Amino acid sequence: MINKHYLQLADNYLFADIAHLVQAYKATHAKADVISLGIGDVTQPLVPAVVDALTAAAKEMGAEATFRGYGPERGYTFLREAIVAHDYRRHGIGITADEVFVSDGSKSDTGNFQELLSASCVVAVTDPVYPVYVDSNVMAGRRVVKLPCVAANGFSPAMPDEDVDVIYLCYPNNPTGCVLSRSELHAWVDYALAHEALILYDAAYEAFIQSSDIPHSIYEIPGAERCAVEFRSFSKTAGFTGLRCGYTVVPKALKVRNGRSRHKALSMNSLWLRRQCTKFNGCSYLSQRAAEATYSPEGRAQVRQRIAYYMDNARLIRETLTALGYEVHGGVDAPYLWVRTPGGMASWTFFDLLLHKARVVCTPGAGFGSCGEGYVRLTAFGRREQTMEALERIKGISI
Ligand SMILES: *Cc1c(COP(=O)(O)O)cnc(C)c1O
Numbered sequence: 001m002i003n004k005h006y007l008q009l010a011d012n013y014l015f016a017d018i019a020h021l022v023q024a025y026k027a028t029h030a031k032a033d034v035i036s037l038g039i040g041d042v043t044q045p046l047v048p049a050v051v052d053a054l055t056a057a058a059k060e061m062g063a064e065a066t067f068r069g070y071g072p073e074r075g076y077t078f079l080r081e082a083i084v085a086h087d088y089r090r091h092g093i094g095i096t097a098d099e100v101f102v103s104d105g106s107k108s109d110t111g112n113f114q115e116l117l118s119a120s121c122v123v124a125v126t127d128p129v130y131p132v133y134v135d136s137n138v139m140a141g142r143r144v145v146k147l148p149c150v151a152a153n154g155f156s157p158a159m160p161d162e163d164v165d166v167i168y169l170c171y172p173n174n175p176t177g178c179v180l181s182r183s184e185l186h187a188w189v190d191y192a193l194a195h196e197a198l199i200l201y202d203a204a205y206e207a208f209i210q211s212s213d214i215p216h217s218i219y220e221i222p223g224a225e226r227c228a229v230e231f232r233s234f235s236k237t238a239g240f241t242g243l244r245c246g247y248t249v250v251p252k253a254l255k256v257r258n259g260r261s262r263h264k265a266l267s268m269n270s271l272w273l274r275r276q277c278t279k280f281n282g283c284s285y286l287s288q289r290a291a292e293a294t295y296s297p298e299g300r301a302q303v304r305q306r307i308a309y310y311m312d313n314a315r316l317i318r319e320t321l322t323a324l325g326y327e328v329h330g331g332v333d334a335p336y337l338w339v340r341t342p343g344g345m346a347s348w349t350f351f352d353l354l355l356h357k358a359r360v361v362c363t364p365g366a367g368f369g370s371c372g373e374g375y376v377r378l379t380a381f382g383r384r385e386q387t388m389e390a391l392e393r394i395k396g397i398s399i
Helices: 004-008 014-028 048-061 077-091 106-116 131-139 182-195 234-238 268-279 285-293 297-323 347-358 384-395
Strands: 100-103 122-127 143-148 166-170 198-202 228-233 246-249 255-258 261-267 328-330 336-340 375-379
Touching: 004 131, 014 347, 048 285, 048 297, 077 100, 077 285, 100 106, 100 268, 106 131, 106 198, 106 228, 106 246, 106 268, 122 131, 131 143, 131 166, 166 182, 182 198, 228 234, 234 285, 234 297, 255 268, 261 268, 297 328, 297 336, 297 384, 347 375, 347 384
Parallel strands: 122 143, 122 166, 166 198, 198 228
Antiparallel strands: 100 246, 228 246, 255 261, 328 336, 336 375
Protein backbone atom coordinates (compact mmCIF):
# COMPACT_ATOMS: atom_id res chain seq x y z
CA MET A 1 0.00 0.00 0.00
CA ILE A 2 1.40 3.38 -0.92
CA ASN A 3 1.27 6.52 1.21
CA LYS A 4 -2.14 7.75 0.02
CA HIS A 5 -1.16 11.36 0.70
CA TYR A 6 1.04 11.24 -2.40
CA LEU A 7 -2.16 10.95 -4.42
CA GLN A 8 -3.28 14.31 -2.96
CA LEU A 9 -0.34 16.12 -4.54
CA ALA A 10 -1.31 18.52 -7.28
CA ASP A 11 0.40 17.66 -10.54
CA ASN A 12 3.43 19.87 -10.52
CA TYR A 13 4.45 20.09 -14.13
CA LEU A 14 5.17 23.83 -14.23
CA PHE A 15 8.75 23.69 -15.48
CA ALA A 16 8.10 20.56 -17.59
CA ASP A 17 5.13 22.34 -19.21
CA ILE A 18 7.28 25.37 -19.93
CA ALA A 19 10.08 23.24 -21.42
CA HIS A 20 7.52 21.42 -23.57
CA LEU A 21 6.03 24.64 -24.95
CA VAL A 22 9.49 26.06 -25.64
CA GLN A 23 10.49 22.83 -27.45
CA ALA A 24 7.31 22.93 -29.54
CA TYR A 25 8.03 26.55 -30.48
CA LYS A 26 11.63 25.76 -31.44
CA ALA A 27 10.49 22.78 -33.54
CA THR A 28 8.30 24.99 -35.74
CA HIS A 29 10.63 28.00 -35.81
CA ALA A 30 13.97 26.71 -37.07
CA LYS A 31 16.96 28.60 -35.69
CA ALA A 32 14.77 30.59 -33.30
CA ASP A 33 17.18 31.66 -30.56
CA VAL A 34 15.08 31.63 -27.43
CA ILE A 35 16.38 33.43 -24.31
CA SER A 36 15.21 32.31 -20.89
CA LEU A 37 14.45 34.83 -18.17
CA GLY A 38 12.64 32.03 -16.39
CA ILE A 39 15.46 30.02 -14.88
CA GLY A 40 15.84 29.78 -11.11
CA ASP A 41 19.44 28.63 -11.40
CA VAL A 42 22.63 30.68 -11.38
CA THR A 43 24.79 31.04 -14.50
CA GLN A 44 28.05 32.58 -13.17
CA PRO A 45 30.83 30.12 -12.23
CA LEU A 46 32.22 29.48 -8.74
CA VAL A 47 34.52 32.26 -7.52
CA PRO A 48 38.33 31.64 -7.47
CA ALA A 49 38.51 31.47 -3.65
CA VAL A 50 36.00 28.59 -3.70
CA VAL A 51 37.80 26.75 -6.51
CA ASP A 52 41.12 27.06 -4.61
CA ALA A 53 39.49 25.66 -1.46
CA LEU A 54 37.98 22.76 -3.44
CA THR A 55 41.32 21.95 -5.02
CA ALA A 56 43.14 22.04 -1.68
CA ALA A 57 40.44 19.88 -0.04
CA ALA A 58 40.63 17.35 -2.89
CA LYS A 59 44.41 17.05 -2.37
CA GLU A 60 43.88 16.51 1.38
CA MET A 61 41.41 13.74 0.63
CA GLY A 62 44.01 12.08 -1.61
CA ALA A 63 46.73 11.92 1.06
CA GLU A 64 46.73 9.34 3.84
CA ALA A 65 47.68 11.83 6.54
CA THR A 66 44.82 14.22 5.75
CA PHE A 67 42.12 11.93 4.35
CA ARG A 68 38.70 12.30 6.05
CA GLY A 69 35.77 9.90 6.22
CA TYR A 70 32.40 10.66 7.80
CA GLY A 71 32.28 14.16 9.26
CA PRO A 72 30.64 15.42 12.48
CA GLU A 73 26.81 15.24 12.56
CA ARG A 74 26.20 18.98 12.65
CA GLY A 75 28.92 19.74 10.08
CA TYR A 76 32.59 20.61 10.54
CA THR A 77 33.37 23.08 13.32
CA PHE A 78 35.48 25.27 10.98
CA LEU A 79 32.38 25.95 8.85
CA ARG A 80 29.88 26.35 11.71
CA GLU A 81 32.25 28.79 13.46
CA ALA A 82 32.63 30.82 10.25
CA ILE A 83 28.84 30.87 9.78
CA VAL A 84 28.23 32.04 13.35
CA ALA A 85 30.95 34.71 13.18
CA HIS A 86 30.00 36.22 9.81
CA ASP A 87 26.26 35.64 9.43
CA TYR A 88 25.22 36.21 13.06
CA ARG A 89 27.78 37.55 15.58
CA ARG A 90 28.88 40.32 13.21
CA HIS A 91 25.25 41.47 13.19
CA GLY A 92 24.89 41.28 16.97
CA ILE A 93 22.94 38.00 16.94
CA GLY A 94 23.83 35.44 19.62
CA ILE A 95 23.44 32.21 17.62
CA THR A 96 26.09 29.62 18.64
CA ALA A 97 27.82 26.91 16.58
CA ASP A 98 25.83 24.09 18.22
CA GLU A 99 22.63 25.71 16.93
CA VAL A 100 23.85 25.42 13.32
CA PHE A 101 23.32 22.26 11.23
CA VAL A 102 25.23 22.11 7.94
CA SER A 103 23.39 20.30 5.14
CA ASP A 104 23.41 19.59 1.42
CA GLY A 105 21.10 22.55 0.79
CA SER A 106 17.86 24.20 1.79
CA LYS A 107 15.50 22.25 -0.40
CA SER A 108 16.06 19.10 1.64
CA ASP A 109 16.00 20.95 4.97
CA THR A 110 12.84 22.99 4.24
CA GLY A 111 11.25 19.80 2.91
CA ASN A 112 12.35 17.55 5.79
CA PHE A 113 11.93 19.74 8.85
CA GLN A 114 8.16 19.18 8.97
CA GLU A 115 8.67 15.54 10.00
CA LEU A 116 9.43 16.66 13.58
CA LEU A 117 5.85 17.90 13.83
CA SER A 118 2.52 16.22 14.41
CA ALA A 119 0.43 15.36 11.36
CA SER A 120 -2.38 17.32 13.04
CA CYS A 121 -0.53 20.65 12.76
CA VAL A 122 -2.17 23.18 10.45
CA VAL A 123 0.38 24.72 8.10
CA ALA A 124 0.23 28.21 6.56
CA VAL A 125 2.07 29.12 3.37
CA THR A 126 2.03 32.23 1.21
CA ASP A 127 0.23 32.28 -2.14
CA PRO A 128 2.23 32.45 -4.46
CA VAL A 129 4.67 29.98 -2.88
CA TYR A 130 7.86 27.92 -3.35
CA PRO A 131 6.16 24.51 -3.93
CA VAL A 132 8.45 22.50 -1.57
CA TYR A 133 6.67 23.81 1.55
CA VAL A 134 3.25 22.73 0.31
CA ASP A 135 4.17 19.38 -1.19
CA SER A 136 6.28 18.14 1.74
CA ASN A 137 3.33 18.80 4.09
CA VAL A 138 0.77 17.27 1.74
CA MET A 139 2.97 14.14 1.61
CA ALA A 140 2.75 14.00 5.43
CA GLY A 141 -1.04 14.43 5.35
CA ARG A 142 -1.19 17.91 6.89
CA ARG A 143 -3.75 20.55 6.09
CA VAL A 144 -2.26 23.57 4.33
CA VAL A 145 -3.88 27.01 4.33
CA LYS A 146 -2.89 29.84 2.00
CA LEU A 147 -1.97 33.40 2.96
CA PRO A 148 -2.72 35.60 -0.08
CA CYS A 149 0.05 37.98 -1.18
CA VAL A 150 -1.46 40.59 -3.47
CA ALA A 151 -0.50 44.01 -4.82
CA ALA A 152 -2.88 45.77 -2.40
CA ASN A 153 -0.79 44.62 0.60
CA GLY A 154 2.57 45.00 -1.17
CA PHE A 155 2.75 41.20 -1.56
CA SER A 156 3.16 40.91 2.20
CA PRO A 157 1.17 37.86 3.42
CA ALA A 158 -2.18 38.42 5.12
CA MET A 159 -2.37 37.14 8.73
CA PRO A 160 -4.21 33.79 8.93
CA ASP A 161 -7.91 33.99 9.74
CA GLU A 162 -7.78 30.68 11.63
CA ASP A 163 -5.30 29.34 14.19
CA VAL A 164 -2.26 27.85 12.46
CA ASP A 165 0.64 25.91 14.01
CA VAL A 166 3.37 26.32 11.41
CA ILE A 167 4.10 29.26 9.10
CA TYR A 168 6.54 29.15 6.19
CA LEU A 169 8.00 32.53 5.29
CA CYS A 170 10.54 33.02 2.49
CA TYR A 171 12.17 36.48 2.43
CA PRO A 172 13.48 37.90 0.17
CA ASN A 173 10.73 36.04 -1.64
CA ASN A 174 10.79 33.54 -4.45
CA PRO A 175 8.77 34.12 -6.68
CA THR A 176 7.69 37.76 -6.04
CA GLY A 177 11.13 39.22 -5.25
CA CYS A 178 9.51 41.24 -2.46
CA VAL A 179 10.80 41.62 1.11
CA LEU A 180 9.31 42.02 4.59
CA SER A 181 10.11 45.19 6.52
CA ARG A 182 11.36 44.89 10.08
CA SER A 183 7.93 45.79 11.48
CA GLU A 184 6.16 43.26 9.22
CA LEU A 185 8.54 40.50 10.32
CA HIS A 186 8.10 41.64 13.92
CA ALA A 187 4.33 41.15 13.54
CA TRP A 188 4.89 37.54 12.45
CA VAL A 189 7.21 36.80 15.38
CA ASP A 190 4.61 38.33 17.74
CA TYR A 191 1.90 36.20 16.12
CA ALA A 192 3.98 33.02 16.50
CA LEU A 193 4.81 33.72 20.16
CA ALA A 194 1.17 34.57 20.99
CA HIS A 195 -0.25 31.51 19.17
CA GLU A 196 2.57 29.06 20.05
CA ALA A 197 3.22 28.67 16.32
CA LEU A 198 6.50 27.76 14.64
CA ILE A 199 7.96 29.94 11.86
CA LEU A 200 10.09 28.17 9.27
CA TYR A 201 12.05 31.06 7.76
CA ASP A 202 13.73 30.49 4.39
CA ALA A 203 16.43 33.12 3.90
CA ALA A 204 18.01 31.58 0.77
CA TYR A 205 18.15 35.04 -0.87
CA GLU A 206 19.46 36.98 2.15
CA ALA A 207 22.69 37.91 0.34
CA PHE A 208 20.74 39.83 -2.32
CA ILE A 209 19.32 42.39 0.14
CA GLN A 210 20.50 45.88 -0.83
CA SER A 211 18.25 48.14 1.28
CA SER A 212 19.78 48.98 4.64
CA ASP A 213 16.63 48.63 6.76
CA ILE A 214 15.55 45.12 5.66
CA PRO A 215 16.27 42.31 8.18
CA HIS A 216 18.78 39.70 6.98
CA SER A 217 17.89 37.16 9.66
CA ILE A 218 14.68 36.50 11.57
CA TYR A 219 16.83 36.46 14.73
CA GLU A 220 17.20 40.23 14.40
CA ILE A 221 13.67 40.27 15.83
CA PRO A 222 13.53 39.84 19.64
CA GLY A 223 11.90 36.55 20.67
CA ALA A 224 12.45 34.85 17.29
CA GLU A 225 14.88 32.38 18.91
CA ARG A 226 11.85 30.99 20.78
CA CYS A 227 9.63 30.51 17.70
CA ALA A 228 11.69 30.30 14.51
CA VAL A 229 14.01 28.04 12.53
CA GLU A 230 16.10 29.71 9.80
CA PHE A 231 17.26 28.07 6.57
CA ARG A 232 20.17 29.41 4.53
CA SER A 233 21.93 28.15 1.45
CA PHE A 234 25.16 28.79 -0.45
CA SER A 235 23.29 27.94 -3.69
CA LYS A 236 22.21 31.41 -4.81
CA THR A 237 24.67 33.32 -2.59
CA ALA A 238 27.80 31.70 -4.02
CA GLY A 239 26.67 29.62 -7.00
CA PHE A 240 26.60 26.28 -5.11
CA THR A 241 23.51 24.89 -6.89
CA GLY A 242 25.64 22.13 -8.41
CA LEU A 243 28.14 21.83 -5.52
CA ARG A 244 25.58 21.65 -2.64
CA CYS A 245 25.84 23.19 0.81
CA GLY A 246 23.42 24.98 3.10
CA TYR A 247 22.62 25.22 6.79
CA THR A 248 19.73 25.36 9.21
CA VAL A 249 19.67 27.22 12.51
CA VAL A 250 17.64 25.59 15.30
CA PRO A 251 18.02 27.72 18.47
CA LYS A 252 18.27 25.91 21.80
CA ALA A 253 15.57 28.22 23.18
CA LEU A 254 13.07 26.77 20.69
CA LYS A 255 10.81 24.33 22.51
CA VAL A 256 7.94 22.20 21.26
CA ARG A 257 5.10 20.73 23.28
CA ASN A 258 4.35 17.05 23.73
CA GLY A 259 0.57 16.85 23.29
CA ARG A 260 -1.39 19.01 25.71
CA SER A 261 1.20 18.94 28.49
CA ARG A 262 2.67 22.40 28.99
CA HIS A 263 5.48 21.00 31.11
CA LYS A 264 7.04 18.59 28.67
CA ALA A 265 8.69 21.19 26.47
CA LEU A 266 11.06 19.34 24.18
CA SER A 267 14.08 20.92 22.49
CA MET A 268 13.74 21.21 18.73
CA ASN A 269 17.52 21.40 18.50
CA SER A 270 17.83 17.92 20.10
CA LEU A 271 15.04 16.54 17.92
CA TRP A 272 16.61 17.84 14.70
CA LEU A 273 20.01 16.48 15.78
CA ARG A 274 18.38 13.09 16.41
CA ARG A 275 16.72 13.19 12.99
CA GLN A 276 19.90 14.20 11.16
CA CYS A 277 21.98 11.53 12.93
CA THR A 278 19.51 8.90 11.75
CA LYS A 279 18.81 10.00 8.19
CA PHE A 280 21.67 12.23 7.02
CA ASN A 281 25.40 11.61 6.78
CA GLY A 282 26.54 15.11 6.02
CA CYS A 283 27.55 17.18 3.05
CA SER A 284 31.00 16.49 1.63
CA TYR A 285 34.22 17.78 3.20
CA LEU A 286 34.95 19.47 -0.15
CA SER A 287 31.65 21.37 -0.13
CA GLN A 288 32.17 22.45 3.47
CA ARG A 289 35.71 23.73 2.78
CA ALA A 290 34.30 25.51 -0.29
CA ALA A 291 31.54 27.10 1.80
CA GLU A 292 34.09 28.17 4.42
CA ALA A 293 36.05 29.93 1.64
CA THR A 294 33.09 32.23 0.91
CA TYR A 295 33.80 33.85 4.30
CA SER A 296 37.50 34.63 3.72
CA PRO A 297 38.26 38.26 2.83
CA GLU A 298 38.86 37.35 -0.86
CA GLY A 299 35.92 34.97 -0.93
CA ARG A 300 33.55 37.59 0.47
CA ALA A 301 34.68 40.22 -2.03
CA GLN A 302 34.37 37.79 -4.94
CA VAL A 303 30.92 36.60 -3.89
CA ARG A 304 29.79 40.21 -3.50
CA GLN A 305 30.84 40.80 -7.13
CA ARG A 306 28.72 37.89 -8.34
CA ILE A 307 25.70 39.22 -6.45
CA ALA A 308 26.30 42.71 -7.85
CA TYR A 309 26.35 41.22 -11.36
CA TYR A 310 22.94 39.62 -10.89
CA MET A 311 21.51 42.69 -9.17
CA ASP A 312 22.66 44.83 -12.13
CA ASN A 313 20.61 42.49 -14.33
CA ALA A 314 17.68 42.97 -11.97
CA ARG A 315 18.02 46.76 -12.17
CA LEU A 316 18.21 46.65 -16.00
CA ILE A 317 15.07 44.51 -16.21
CA ARG A 318 13.20 46.66 -13.69
CA GLU A 319 14.14 49.99 -15.29
CA THR A 320 13.50 48.86 -18.85
CA LEU A 321 10.12 47.27 -18.17
CA THR A 322 8.97 50.14 -15.97
CA ALA A 323 9.88 52.62 -18.73
CA LEU A 324 7.85 50.49 -21.15
CA GLY A 325 4.81 50.88 -18.91
CA TYR A 326 4.86 47.50 -17.15
CA GLU A 327 4.01 47.22 -13.45
CA VAL A 328 7.12 45.67 -11.91
CA HIS A 329 7.57 44.46 -8.32
CA GLY A 330 10.66 43.03 -6.61
CA GLY A 331 14.14 43.05 -8.14
CA VAL A 332 15.47 45.56 -5.59
CA ASP A 333 16.47 43.20 -2.76
CA ALA A 334 16.04 39.92 -4.66
CA PRO A 335 17.02 38.40 -8.02
CA TYR A 336 13.35 37.93 -8.96
CA LEU A 337 10.92 40.36 -10.62
CA TRP A 338 7.18 39.96 -10.43
CA VAL A 339 5.67 41.59 -13.49
CA ARG A 340 1.98 42.26 -13.96
CA THR A 341 0.73 41.05 -17.32
CA PRO A 342 -0.52 43.87 -19.56
CA GLY A 343 -4.26 44.42 -19.87
CA GLY A 344 -5.16 41.80 -17.25
CA MET A 345 -3.94 39.00 -19.52
CA ALA A 346 -3.73 35.49 -18.01
CA SER A 347 -0.20 34.40 -16.99
CA TRP A 348 -0.04 31.62 -19.58
CA THR A 349 -1.39 33.89 -22.37
CA PHE A 350 1.36 36.41 -21.68
CA PHE A 351 3.89 33.56 -21.51
CA ASP A 352 2.81 32.53 -25.05
CA LEU A 353 2.93 36.09 -26.30
CA LEU A 354 6.47 36.67 -24.95
CA LEU A 355 7.63 33.34 -26.40
CA HIS A 356 6.14 33.89 -29.86
CA LYS A 357 6.67 37.64 -30.27
CA ALA A 358 9.92 38.14 -28.36
CA ARG A 359 11.41 34.61 -28.15
CA VAL A 360 11.76 35.19 -24.39
CA VAL A 361 10.80 32.62 -21.75
CA CYS A 362 9.26 33.72 -18.44
CA THR A 363 7.59 31.74 -15.65
CA PRO A 364 3.79 32.13 -15.45
CA GLY A 365 2.84 33.37 -11.97
CA ALA A 366 -0.21 31.09 -11.87
CA GLY A 367 2.23 28.18 -11.57
CA PHE A 368 3.11 29.35 -8.02
CA GLY A 369 -0.48 29.60 -6.75
CA SER A 370 -3.81 31.18 -7.65
CA CYS A 371 -2.71 34.64 -6.41
CA GLY A 372 0.07 34.47 -9.02
CA GLU A 373 -2.48 34.64 -11.83
CA GLY A 374 -2.00 37.84 -13.84
CA TYR A 375 1.76 37.92 -13.15
CA VAL A 376 4.93 36.41 -14.55
CA ARG A 377 8.25 35.88 -12.80
CA LEU A 378 11.46 37.05 -14.47
CA THR A 379 14.88 36.22 -13.03
CA ALA A 380 18.13 38.16 -12.94
CA PHE A 381 20.24 34.97 -13.05
CA GLY A 382 20.92 35.14 -16.80
CA ARG A 383 24.08 36.32 -18.53
CA ARG A 384 24.26 40.07 -19.05
CA GLU A 385 24.27 40.07 -22.89
CA GLN A 386 21.35 37.66 -23.01
CA THR A 387 19.38 39.68 -20.48
CA MET A 388 19.98 42.86 -22.49
CA GLU A 389 19.03 41.13 -25.75
CA ALA A 390 15.82 39.80 -24.14
CA LEU A 391 14.93 43.32 -23.03
CA GLU A 392 15.55 44.68 -26.56
CA ARG A 393 13.13 42.09 -27.91
CA ILE A 394 10.50 42.91 -25.29
CA LYS A 395 10.83 46.58 -26.33
CA GLY A 396 9.88 45.46 -29.83
CA ILE A 397 6.45 44.13 -28.87
CA SER A 398 3.68 46.61 -28.19
CA ILE A 399 1.47 46.06 -25.16
C1 LIG B 1 16.88 28.08 -4.55
C2 LIG B 1 16.09 28.08 -3.31
C3 LIG B 1 16.56 27.43 -2.16
C4 LIG B 1 17.91 26.77 -2.12
O1 LIG B 1 17.83 25.44 -2.41
P1 LIG B 1 19.14 24.53 -2.31
O2 LIG B 1 18.59 23.16 -2.05
O3 LIG B 1 19.94 25.04 -1.15
O4 LIG B 1 19.86 24.63 -3.61
C5 LIG B 1 15.79 27.47 -1.01
N1 LIG B 1 14.62 28.11 -0.99
C6 LIG B 1 14.14 28.76 -2.07
C7 LIG B 1 12.85 29.50 -1.97
C8 LIG B 1 14.85 28.76 -3.26
O5 LIG B 1 14.36 29.38 -4.33
